[in-house]
Amino acid sequence: MNLAIFDLDNTLLAGDSDYLWGRFLCARGIVDSTQYEAANQRFYEDYKLGTLDIDAFLRFSLAPLALHSAEQLAAWHAEFMREFIEPIILPQAVELIEKHRARGDHPLIITATNAFVTKPIAQRLEVADILATQPEMQDGRYTGRYIGTPTFQQGKIKALRDWTLSQPNPFDKTWFYSDSRNDLPLLEQVTHPVAVDADPVLAAEAARRGWPQISLR
Numbered sequence: 001m002n003l004a005i006f007d008l009d010n011t012l013l014a015g016d017s018d019y020l021w022g023r024f025l026c027a028r029g030i031v032d033s034t035q036y037e038a039a040n041q042r043f044y045e046d047y048k049l050g051t052l053d054i055d056a057f058l059r060f061s062l063a064p065l066a067l068h069s070a071e072q073l074a075a076w077h078a079e080f081m082r083e084f085i086e087p088i089i090l091p092q093a094v095e096l097i098e099k100h101r102a103r104g105d106h107p108l109i110i111t112a113t114n115a116f117v118t119k120p121i122a123q124r125l126e127v128a129d130i131l132a133t134q135p136e137m138q139d140g141r142y143t144g145r146y147i148g149t150p151t152f153q154q155g156k157i158k159a160l161r162d163w164t165l166s167q168p169n170p171f172d173k174t175w176f177y178s179d180s181r182n183d184l185p186l187l188e189q190v191t192h193p194v195a196v197d198a199d200p201v202l203a204a205e206a207a208r209r210g211w212p213q214i215s216l217r
Helices: 017-027 033-049 054-067 070-088 091-102 115-124 154-165 181-187 200-209
Strands: 003-006 106-114 130-138 141-147 174-178 192-196
Touching: 003 091, 017 033, 017 054, 017 070, 017 106, 017 115, 033 054, 054 106, 054 130, 054 141, 070 115, 070 141, 091 106, 106 115, 106 154, 115 130, 130 154, 154 181, 174 181, 181 200, 192 200
Parallel strands: 003 106, 003 174, 106 130, 174 192
Antiparallel strands: 130 141
16 A cells, blocks of 8 residues: 655645634734734745744744634634635645545544644644644643644655554555655655655756656645
8 A cells, every 4th residue: 555645735725724823813812912912924935944943833823722612613724724724725635635546545634733733734634644743732721832743854754654553454555745845854765755845945856856746726
């Protein structure tokens, strides 16, 4: 069997779910909109530049989860899905997932965005397996911390390696679809790297290496 790996934000989605969750919190008045929006934008720009301090960002992005019950967060997330995520799901991305599934490939999403935000999105895309940064929970509430290694840059390689070792059989070929320079470490590891609506750094690197470049928009 072959493995089809997909980045999520700006690959399968026409936007960044982590950034948009921050926008949702601001729009609902759940956080101080002025301060939070400025920090959210700054971290997003750092991500696009490849300079994101992942630990600092996770302290920022996971902190609001610790202030509310899991039930309240789930209700807000359902609103977030309807208002922010549904409009940016790319039909051609859904078709690409189904194309791989139809030929017997195993689909997997791997994303640096935390699992609270992204697991329901993977379910909406009908992808059962997702590797995402894991927020810590204690006694049914989020703590504002994360556990394990964030699935960011080199962390995606570790997460994928651990996950593949847990599977009953090895995969023969691996595809990885991504838009971001931050995913170059993992793109270098797979047998079929594909740049999707790539940022300038990834587009240049893909051209230099002869990797396929596609658009799902």
